Amino acid sequence: MEKRQFYKMVFALVLPIALQNLINVGVTAADVIMLGMVGETALSAGSLANQVSFILNLLMFGMSSGAAVLTAQYWGKKDTATIEKVLGISMRLAIVAGLVFMAAALLIPRQLMLIFTQEEEIIAAGIPYLRVVAFSYLLMAVNMTYLNLMRSVERVLIGMITYAVSLGVNVVLNAIFIFGLFGCPAMGTAGAALGTTLARVTEFIIILIYNKKFNDILNIRLNLLAVKDRQLTRDFIRYASPVIMNELAWGCGMAMLSAMMGHLGSAAVAAHSVTQTSRQLAMVVSMGLAGAAAIVLGKTIGEGNEKLARIQAGRFVKMAAILGVAGSLFILAIVRPAVLHFMVMTPQASRYLGYMMFILAYFCFFQSLGTIFIVGIFRAGGDTRVGLALDLTGLWGCAVFLGSIAAFLLKWPVPAVYVVISFDEIVKLPFSVKRYLSGKWLKNITRG
Secondary structure: OHHHHHHHHHHHHHHHHHHHHHHHHHHHHHHHHHHHHHOHHHHHHHHHHHHHHHHHHHHHHHHHHHHHHHHHHHHHOOOHHHHHHHHHHHHHHHHHHHHHHHHHHHHOHHHHHHHHOOOHHHHHHHHHHHHHHHHHHHHHHHHHHHHHHHHHOOOOHHHHHHHHHHHHHHHHHHHHHHHOHHHOOOOOHHHHHHHHHHHHHHHHHHHHHHHHHOOOOOOOOHHHHHOOOHHHHHHHHHHHHHHHHHHHHHHHHHHHHHHHHHOOOHHHHHHHHHHHHHHHHHOHHHHHHHHHHHHHHHHHHHOOOHHHHHHHHHHHHHHHHHHHHHHHHHHHHHHHHHHHHHOOOOHHHHHHHHHHHHHHHHHHHHHHHHHHHHHHHHHHOOOHHHHHHHHHHHHHHHHHHHHHHHHHHOOOOHHHHHHHHHOHHHHHHHHHHHHHHHOOOOOOOOOO
16 A cells, blocks of 8 residues: 555656656757757857856756755655745845846856857857846746745646746747747847746746745745744755755756867757757656655655655665666657757768767666666755765766867767766766665754
8 A cells, every 4th residue: 555655646746847847848949949940050059058047057956956855854744834944045045046147147148158169150149148048047046946845845736837838938939039920030049048038937927926826835925035043054054055066066067068069069069959958858757756756755754754765765766767768768769860850950960969869868777877866865865965976076077077088188079079978877876876775865854
C-alpha cells in the first residue's frame, strides 16, 4: 500500500513539474526556431545574448532550490509560519538580483556580448535583444522564486498553468514582433526580447491573481520582505548558499562553454544552441523527477521517518536510470532527425549539429542519474555542499579546463571539443554514487 501511494504521489508531482520544465524549454525553443528562420546570425545573437538570462535563471533556481531545502522539511512538520519567513528572505534576494542584472543589460550590453563572441555582426544583433529583455529580469526573478517555493509545499499546478499561458503569449508575440505581422515592423532579435518581456509580465499578473484569490498557504505580503529571524537567516545561508553557488558555478560554466563555442565561429554557435535546447527538452522529465524527489524526501525527513526516506531514495534512482535511457532514445529517434530536417543552417553548421546531437544522446543517461543525486536526493537531505564540490570539480575542472585545451591549444574539431565539454557528467557519477551509498546525505535540518 505504501509503495502504491508513493508512486501515485510521485506521478502527481512529476507530471506538472515536467510539464512546467517542458514549457520553460518551449519558451527558449520558440526563440531558437523563429530566430533560426531569420538567419544564422540572428540565431547566434539571440542564443548568446540569452546567456545573461540563463545565468539569472540559474541563480534564481539555486536560491529557490536552496530555500526549498528548508521549506520541504518544514512542510513535513506543517510549520507554515517558518515557511512564510523563508519566502520573505528569498524575495528580498530575488529583487536585488533582478535589479542588478537589469542594470547590467541596460548599461553594458556590448561588454556582455564580448564575453561570448568577438564577431561584430553577432554583437550588433545581440545588443538590441539585451536592452529590451533587461526589463523582464526583475519579474523573472520574483516569478521563479514564488513558483518554486510553492512547488516545495506541493502546490505545483499554479506553476504549470502560469508557464503554459506564458508560453502561448511568448510564441504569439514572438511571431508578431520578429517577423512583423499584422502591420508591426519586423524587429528580429529585439522582437524576440519584447515577446519574452511581455510574457514575464503575464506571469506576474497571474501570480498576483492566484496569490490574492486562491492561495491558502503562502501569501506575498509587503511586510514579509521586512521580517527578520536571525536563526532562520543563518540556516538559510548555511543550506541555501551552497546551492546558489552550485547553480552559479554550473551556469557560469555552461556560459563559458557557450563562449568557447562562440570563439569557434557562428556555425559552432548555431549548432551548439540547438543542441543545448534539445538537451533541456530530453531532460524535462528527469528534472521533474529530481524536483519531486526534493519535495517527497524533504517532507519524509521532516516528518522524522529516515528509514522510509532511504527506501524512497532508492526508488528515485531506479526511475532516473529508466528516464535516462528514454531521454537518449528520444534524442536519437525523434529530435535529431527533426532538427536536421527543419533547421535552416549552413552545411557546416548542419554537419556539426548532426555530430553533436549523436554525442548528446549518449550523455543524457549519465546526466539523468547525476541530476537525481545532486538536485533531488542530496538537496532533500540538506547535503548541499556536495553538489557544489562535484560541479566545481566536474564542470570547471574537466569540461571548461580540458575543453579550452582541446579547442584552443590542440585545435581539435568542433565535434571532438563537444565530447570533451560533455564528459563531466561521467566524471561526477562515481563520486555521487559513493556519497549516496554512504547515507551521509540524510539530515533533518528543522528546528523546534
